[in-house]
Amino acid sequence: MNSWESDPAYRAVVRAFVDGDPLDQAGGPLDVRAVVAGMRPSAKDGFLLEEVPWGRFPEGARVREALERLRSGDVGAAGSALGTLIGLCANDMRAAVAPAVPFLIRLGTEPEGRHRADALTVVGETVRMRHLGVCTRADMLRFRSDDEWSFEVTGYLQNWSVRAAREAVAADADLLLPLLHDPDRTVRIATAYALAAASSREQDILTAFHSRLLTEPHPAARAGLVLAIAQLARAYQDQGMVVWMRACCSEPAQPPEVRVSAALGWMCLTDLPVPDELRAVLETHATDEVARLMAPLPWMRAVETTTGSGLQRCLHAMLRPGADDIEGCDDPWS
Incomplete structure (x- = not known):
């Protein structure tokens, strides 16, 4: 695996968000909010991963590969894939995971899926900035405002990653709301966790x-x-x-x-x-x-x-x- 320093996506993020003004990227190819908003409904429903520009964001190739393993039907491969995605969230690298949210939501709705609750739990972690163990009254349930900038370890503007994921949850709220009545209580809990972060509705x-x-x-x-x-x-x-x-x-x-x-x-x-x-x-x-x-x-x-x-x-x-x-x-x- 290439080091971050030699990875083209990482270098592009550093140039744009560390060396340059992040606001210059608003609406452009490195704005993950625009990428997620521009995904066609048929691409999400049809799991057309090839329509998503994963390579623009650090670790994007790993995210696409993880989604492919989740769809493979191999239980061991799916568990490893979920570990990859949740690990990226835990390590403050959500930019590439945010475009995966619509696909994870659809995996969570599959009646025969074996990892439905886990997929929805990853959604719930993607839509939140890293918690860092905060449990004070002021911060436990707080979402940072968009004007309170925070950066991921790659240099990407984390606010945009989380905003893209929250907007994806809101866009698919009609898929998630019925899951509050799912027979599996772990699915119900994970669904409530994800929906609590929706950007609208x-x-x-x-x-x-x-x-x-x-x-x-x-x-x-x-x-x-x-x-x-x-x-x-x-x-x-x-x-x-x-x-x-x-x-x-x-x-x-x-x-x-x-x-x-x-x-x-x-x-x-x-x-x-x-x-x-x-x-x-x-x-x-x-x-x-x-x-x-x-x-x-x-x-x-x-x-x-x-x-x-x-x-x-x-x-x-x-x-x-x-x-x-x-x-x-x-x-x-x-």
Whole structure:
């Protein structure tokens, strides 16, 4: 494999985004937002990978190869392919993964697919900037604004990679929304994680989240829906959800995992002091059992450590701001 320094795509990115003004690339061949927006619906539906200019972005050839392995039907090859894609996200190299999002969504909708939840989980990671273990009230569910620039390790403007992926999710929301009712709860959780980052269609998605929450039978999926509602509300500054989260947290009829997730959501949606009532709810219901139940949720996996659960770390950071962390966060994908 060629080193980055000798790779033409890497060199082009450095010239354009490191040595030059990134804004000069807006709408051009190196703007991944334009590439994803310009993909023909028939190309996405027909899995016409040859229509995507993978070679413009560092590691693009590996992404195309991973998608081909995912379609091969070989279980081992598919697992390796998913590892490649999630590894690129973990290593802050999303520019080439963003054009894969429409194809991953379609893999997630295939009724007989063996890796549907995993494909959708990769979508959920592509549409978020690297989390870096942040679990404070201000940052846990926050999406960076477009004027707050962040760069990938290759020098590519990460804001554009994430924006392209979020717009791809919004464009295919009608494919994803039915998956909130999928028989496989891991698919339902991964779908909520992806939809929570959509760049538009927020009202349709919020309505679907609330509707599903009324009938969702699995505790972890219920908790995930509440966190998804909070994250989408945070992205669109929906202050009505602050009131809803507080009411949900305070309602004794709600199951513990819903009340705890609503408390997390409330703390992330407002900077008001945490009231004693909410602290009491967490002291009663944020048990080790609830922490284990919520552990598979992507939001919790992003902040868990080798010795502490994601929920434990979140509550420590949110209820004791300024205190030492219980442990530095390991890379969840290492």
